[in-house]
Structures are given as structure tokens and as C-alpha cells.
Amino acid sequence: MKFTLHKTDVLSKARAGSIETDHGTIQTPIFMPVGTVASVKGVHQKELREEIDPDIILGNTYHLFLRPKTQILKQAGGLHKFMGWDRNILTDSGGYQVYSLSANRKIKEEGVKFKSHIDGSTHMFTPENVMEIQRVIGADIIMAFDECTPYPCDYNYAKRSMHMTHRWLDRCIDHLEKTPFEYDYAQSFFPIVQGSTYKDLRRQSAEYIANAGAEGNAIGGLSVGEPADELYAMTEVVCEILPEDKPRYLMGVGTPINILENIALGVDMFDCVMPTRNARNGMLFTAHGTINIKNKKWEDDFSPLDEMGTTFVDREYSKAYLRHLFAANEYLGKQIATIHNLGFYLWLVREARKRILAGDFREWKDRMVKQMDKRL
Template sequence: MASLKFELHKEDNQSKARAGKITTDHGEILTPIFMPVGTVGSVKAVNQQQLKNDIKAQIILGNTYHLYLRPGTDVLEAAGGLHKFNGWDRPILTDSGGYQVFSLAGTRKIKEEGVTFQSHIDGSRHLFSPEKVMDIERSIGADIIMAFDECTPFGSDYNYTRKSMEMTHRWLDRCIKRLDETDNMYGYTQNLFPIVQGSVFPDLRKASCEYIASKNAVGNAIGGLSVGEPEDKLYEFTGLCCEYLPQDKPRYLMGVGTPWNILEGIALGVDMFDCVMPTRNGRNGMLFTTEGVINIKNKKWEKDFTPIDSGFECETSNYYTKAYLRHLVHSQEILALELASIHNLAFYLWLVGQAREHIIAGDFTSWKNEMVVKLKTRL
């Protein structure tokens, strides 16, 4: 089977934004794209039919750390991989678990060999090495798999960040070697994306981009951002990475972010995004809409019988009212979680779809500037 292919369709004249297409063995992905997060093989509160029909997702994420612990690689292999296990027949990307290990600061130990950590489920101890992670990602069977890295937190000093970045580069070489020694057990191509690190140090980011670019991977990821740094630093270092990463390969900004973060990231040259924000915030009553941000818990929506959002095409958003969703939230009905999650995800997919259309039309920058103001409005 063929490796991942990336085609550039249009580049914006006033920014670095571009529209393209990624082709994998499980289908095509039109970029720029937002990827709903399905950490344990499931996007929270949303089923696969809703992902396809209402949300119009083209690719979803799974997570190596969580899927390794539960259900385990033996179950995934017996099922024929994650696509067969969860019934999603479109592309899947798996995060390597590096960020989750980073989050387990109290129980992890990082060495050259890899990272030992305690399971958040039962406290059992495990080792993640680059080789182990590649084997797990082979078992999961995603179309795009991430290299194992250390995600340094914002505020790390220069020397620690440099040593961590250099170790991440050595781990990348071991990931590549392991993949070269093994084959996908399900009969299709898996594509490795290396991850740029270097925190908020320009020389380290540049060095990491150059090292990653030298590996000539089919795509590249920008990691270590959206970990507590100010928004201006997020944009500064995203832009720096896009300058040094190859123009003819898709760029994936990991874990970002708000709708306006995504539009600014697109303007800087990013093609792929993921974040738990639309589902997590939705479950807590925050809705992103075409007119701005809504806290659906507020009393002002109690007798508002207008649709959740009629500004874009989504059956859920157009059919249910703000008053009804507010009622469900205050009644702690499970349906509230479902409707809010579907709405927010559909909005994110609509937003990147609109960005693509405006890039192709040639008016992306003016549209983006107007849209960012509207998106930040608190209703």
C-alpha cells in the first residue's frame, strides 16, 4: 500500500495559510483539518455515525498510553486493530503517549532507555521506550503514528530543555529503526510523524525543526506548545516552526486549541489540529458558536427558544433550542453532554472547512480577522 500523500491545492497571498489534501489508505483528509480526540478509541459522548453525519469528521485520534492500558494490545490485535474494534473506517491518528507520561509527573522516571510510570488505573508500573511505543502503535493500527518524545513543560530552563530535546531526537532515531524492522500487521501503511520540541527557546526550536526535517518523514508535528505558555508565545513559536519545517509536508500543531487559536495557527501555516476543548468545555456548558462563546448554564438562556446555532449546517445545532439544552444541563441529563459535544465538534469542523474555502477563494486573511473578533465575543 502507498505511504501518506500530501497535495497543496492553494496558498494564501496574505498569510502562510494553505489548503491541501492528505491521502491515507483509509481515505482522504481535506486540510486545514480539526481532528476530534477519541482518547480510548471513543470521542466522548459521541458515536461514530454522529461523527460522520452531523460532525463531518474526517479523521479521529486515539491515544497509545490509554489504549495500551485498556483494552490492551491483545484485544486490539484480536479485533484486527482499532479501526475494526471501534467501527471507524476513516483515518485514525495515535498520539504516542508522551504527553500523558509528561502529565504523570509524580510517578514517572525518565531515562535514556525510556520512561517508567505508574498506571492511573491500578498503580502498576510500566516502561515506555521508543521501541515499545512503536510496537503498541503497530498493534493499534492507526494510519498516522507519533514518535515517542518528552514534552517539556513551560518554564523549563534552557539546559534541561536542550538535553530533553536531544534525547527526543535520539528516541526518534530509535522509533524509525523499530518501524523499519517491523510491518503493519493489518496490511496497510502506517506513517510516522516526528515531533518538534525545544520549548520557547528560538535556537532550540530551530535546531529541532532542522533535525526533524532531515528525517524526510511524510509529515511533521509541533509539540511542546499549549502547555501553559502565553498566547503570544504560542503564535511566535508556531510561526517559527512553520518557517523551518518542509513546505511540502503536512504540519500538525498538537493540542491546540480555541477556535481563534486554530484560525491563527492556520494563518501561520499549520494544516492539522486536535484538542479536547470542544468536548470537555461542551460537557461543562461552554458552547462555541458562529456569534461567540455561550455559557449555556446562564439564566439568560432559560426562555431562549431559538436554535443553539443556526449559523451553520448541523442538525443538532439547528434543531434543539438554547432553552432546552440549558434545561438538560441543569437537570444533569446525559443527553446534554451528547448535544453539547456534537455541537462544538461540528462547529470546529465547520470552522476549518470555512477556512479552507476562504483560502481557495483568496480572502482568507480578511475573513479570519473578522471571525476572530466574533469568536472571542462572550454572549
């Protein structure tokens, strides 16, 4: 993997760059649509390629391990071939999913023993077997196995957890060196900064992760319920330490405003289920604010879904029609809303890139934050 930093904004720390992998170029900043179980929910790969057009999507090790199972993915020749996606893929290691299964898992130094949310079967994730699973899945970028701490989190617990995440990282690196690539392309490895919302722990973790010398670095354990100002404070602390010549990935973030503010702090990569999950509930993100399409006010509004939108659904369907689909509980409504939201998120990060390169990112970002912080 090769990362090139093209420009840094003068009035902020926003960066425009590019990542080269065997599956193509990723222009940063980038938002990665979440394709948890080899599918971006509600969207065909053709629509994903031609309308939303992301350079990279995200899959999840925990979910793919449980189904379709790694042996099926290996027989298919990896996740790219299995799902018919020839661009980049990143896989989360499953640490967040294990965190979310707090009632059905037990964390030890060896790893995490957990029960499947599907059938209750018992499994064990260790740094070693998670690396092996991600080799078989075959994503272009794979993540270290870590523990994602909850919010709020006791300082001593956060400290113990951080040190265990660091020990797990060392085990991940050692095992990767013994585990060759499964397919005819390379994989890049990103470790994850932890430390909850404690600045001293975040600094310590960022230094440890930076010293690992990986091809990119991630910031985890945020967007788990903490206030936005805590999110930004932790991101700022970490970005001051992580190397400038490596991509920085903020995991699981967030709202359009969160994304712009974190771009301004020096983050390059994002993922979040929010655009797809909110779409299925009738919430549409736009450059001028958020629309609840279920509201009666849209019942006789025959204007295009989004005059500024970049996808075909924004031009071809009206607000009134989409409201009708939701009122009638037609799944097409959820699909239309999902395509719109993902299209908007990709437009947002690409416009941010253009503004960074043009030199007016800060002014544009401040204006967009004010516009988007409205309920229409």
C-alpha cells in the same frame, strides 16, 4: 501517504491541501476530534460520521495500551475494526500523557517508567515498544515517542530534553524499519519538534526533524500553559523551517481563535480536547462568540441552539431546552453540546479551507477572530 498542496494564501501562510491514505482523503486544514480510548466522548460513531463528518480522528497510545490493551486490539484486527470507524485515525505516542503523570513517572535515556493512573501498575515506554504498540493499534498516522516539557521550563532542561527526543526519534525510525505493518494497509510516521519556548532550540529541533525525511511533521510541547503570543511565535519559527511539501501538525491546539491564527502561520492539522471537555461544562463555541448555556439568560430563549450551526442539534434544540438539561444534570445535555462544538470546529477549518482557495482567507480570519472573542 501522499500530501498535495493545492493553494497557499497570498496575505498569510495558510495552506489548503489534501492527504491521501489507504483509509481515504483528508482535506486540510483539518481538526481531529479526540477519541482517546476508542471513543469520541459522548458521541456515537453514526453521529460522528453523519453530523460531524471528520476525515480523521485521534486515539491515544497510552490509554489504549492500558485498556482495552494491545492484545485485544490485535484480536479485533486493529482500532478501526474494534471501534467501527472506517476513516483515518492518528495515534499520539503517549508522550503528553506521560508528561501529565509527572508525579508517577521517571524519565531515563532508555525510556519512561510510569505508574498506571487506573490501578497503579508499573510499565515502561521506550521508543521501540511504543512503535510496536502503534503498529498493533493500527492507526494510519503514528507519532514518534518524545518528551513533552512543561511550561515554564528551564533552558538547560529544555535543551537536554530536546536532544533526548532527537535520539529517541532515531531509535523510533530504526525500529520501524524492522517492524512490518500489522494489517493490510500502510502507516505513516510523524516526528515531533520540541524546544519549549526558546526560538534557538525550536529552530534546531525543526531542522533535525525536517532532515529525518518523514512523511509529515508535528510540533509538540505547546499549549501547555504558555501565553498565546508565545504559542504563535514558536509555531512561526518552526513553520519557516519544516518542509512545505509535508503536512504540519500542531499537537493539542486549541481554541477556535488559536486554530485560525495557526492556520495563518502554515499549520495543516490540529487536535484538542477543548470542544468536548468544554461542552460537558456547558460552554458552546459559535461564530459570534462563546455561550455559557448554564447562565439564567438562556432560560426562556427558545431560539435554535445555533442558527448558523451545521448539525441536527443546532436546528432541533433550543437554548432554553439545553439549559434545562444542564440544570437537571441530564447527560443528554452534554451530548448535545459535544455534537454542537465538534460540528463547529469542523465547520471552522472547512470554511478556512474554502477561504484559502477563494483568496480571501486573511480578511475572513481577522473578522472571525474579533467575532469569536466575545462572551454572549
